[in-house]
Amino acid sequence: MIARHLDPGRLTETQVDSIILFARGLSPVKEQIELIKWQHHADDLLELNRHWKILVRDSGKKVQITKELQRAGRDGLGDVTEPPSKC
Numbered sequence: 001m002i003a004r005h006l007d008p009g010r011l012t013e014t015q016v017d018s019i020i021l022f023a024r025g026l027s028p029v030k031e032q033i034e035l036i037k038w039q040h041h042a043d044d045l046l047e048l049n050r051h052w053k054i055l056v057r058d059s060g061k062k063v064q065i066t067k068e069l070q071r072a073g074r075d076g077l078g079d080v081t082e083p084p085s086k087c
Helices: 013-024 027-039 042-075
Strands: none
Touching: 013 027, 013 042, 027 042
16 A cells, blocks of 8 residues: 555545554554453454444544645635534
8 A cells, every 4th residue: 555545535445454454563452452362252353343444434534634624724715614424
């Protein structure tokens, strides 16, 4: 995955999976995964993976909104509103 082609507001499934694979290699995350494997059920890892995907997508959208707000502030375009939440 090339960072310059990464649009944080519109992550593809492959990009989300790449980000999750990267995060799983970090020692704090790796330790938590091992803890879940040994103290809980295998289904808990599937649920954890589902939550990670949601978190990565939401974080990407927040990054995109922040970039747009900063760009609008630099260009003097006025107010930029956030899209309505899905809640």
